[in-house]
Amino acid sequence: MKYRILGKTNLKVSVVGIGTWQFGGEWGKDFNQTEVDAILGRGKELGINLIDTAECYGDHLAEKFIGQATKKDRQDWIIASKFGHHFHGYQNRTNHWGAQEVLKQLEDSLRALQTDYIDLYQFHSGSNESFDQDDLWTMLDKQVQAGKIRHLGISIGKNDNIHQTDAASKFNSEVIQVVYNRLDRAPEREVLPSCEKQNLGVLARVPLASGILSGKYKPGTVFGANDQRSRVERQDILAKQLKEAEEIKLNEVPEGVDMAQWALAWCLKNPVVTSVIPGCKNVAQVESNAKAADLV
Template structure:
């Protein structure tokens, strides 16, 4: 495993992190505690030390699986999020970016994760109005002073590449934010235009979210694939999905070296950019853990 510093935090994170969106059952597979235990144990054995989760991956369900699975809290850097509340399949949500809502979410996350502190507490895809709330800034600073939060981050929305969306980056230091998540993969490279240069200039940590483009860049699917009804991807625009999978086929034929696993290639492609501290793919089983972890050593 390789490790990189996460911006000005100074924390050394494994370049392959463990995304846990899948644990609450919207990707065609339901999980139980035993399965999650094995995934996290396998990730640890490969040197992965970063876990990303959220309050609305189920009603703190993903966090609960993680809290029950972790044996030694000091072995892990844990990031979770706030702002949404889960109400059922397909991420039916209400939004809670007010102090009262955030405080409730924080306490529930700490309880679910079975921990006294969260390494990175992240705004979950906020609008500019959600983010720019000095009362919330002060509340989060207070929780940092209490030791319940060590660092504050923002999981930016997928379109966070316009001048208007840069507002959150430009006001990050005022809000004590020092790391960002942004969608980045071989299909969606928009972060390179404005977000990455800004983060590099100001030494903000960067996590690449959705690095496998919701599994499309694993190379397992064709344009003819029909996703199951309990898989979120079955609800996405069919034309967009077909277009993406045709492009993936083009990549497989023209860019992926022979005898190289495409998922490993896609993760290593993200990590070629030195601004990226880590990628956070989801992993449904221990075989995927091993494939993804080995991407850390793949030189393109």
């Protein structure tokens, strides 16, 4: 494994982390504690120390799995979580951006994670109106001072959201999380240059384009009804991406190189990117993801 410093946080994070939306049960599979323990345990053996989660991956469900799995070696992990939403069911969330609402979310996340601090607490894909609240960020700063949060970050919803990115330092936010992969390079135009200018850490989410860059899916693939990729409004985009991924595999991925590992390394070859946070459904996928570090 290789490591990079996460912007101005001075946190030393593995260049490959573990994304955990799948633990909330919205990606075609329900998890149990034994499976999560195995995934995170193997990740640690491979040198992974970064976990990204959110309160709305299930109703704190992913956080509960993670808390149980990491409580014995909490100090060895850098845990990033998020705030702003409440999970009610599959693809059903409500938004909650008030300072007191977020404070409650923080307390609930700490309880679920079985910890007294969160390493990175991120504003989660909210509107600019929700973002531009001084009282929200004042409350969060107080939680940093109290030691419940080590660092603040912003997970921008649209990967060209320069308003929130440019305002990061103003609100003492030190990390930007953004969708970035070989199929979606929009952040290169404005967001990544702004991150570099401010010395912000960058977490690249969806680095495998929701599995499209894994090389496993052919054009025409149909996903189950309990899988985020089955959403009707995504089907045209999905069909286009599957076709483009097939061309990338043919023309860009070196012979004998695993496409998923190549795709993760592609993100990491951009020096502004600190770490990629792909999801994984089993131990074999963790092992495969970790090998991407060898290609960087």
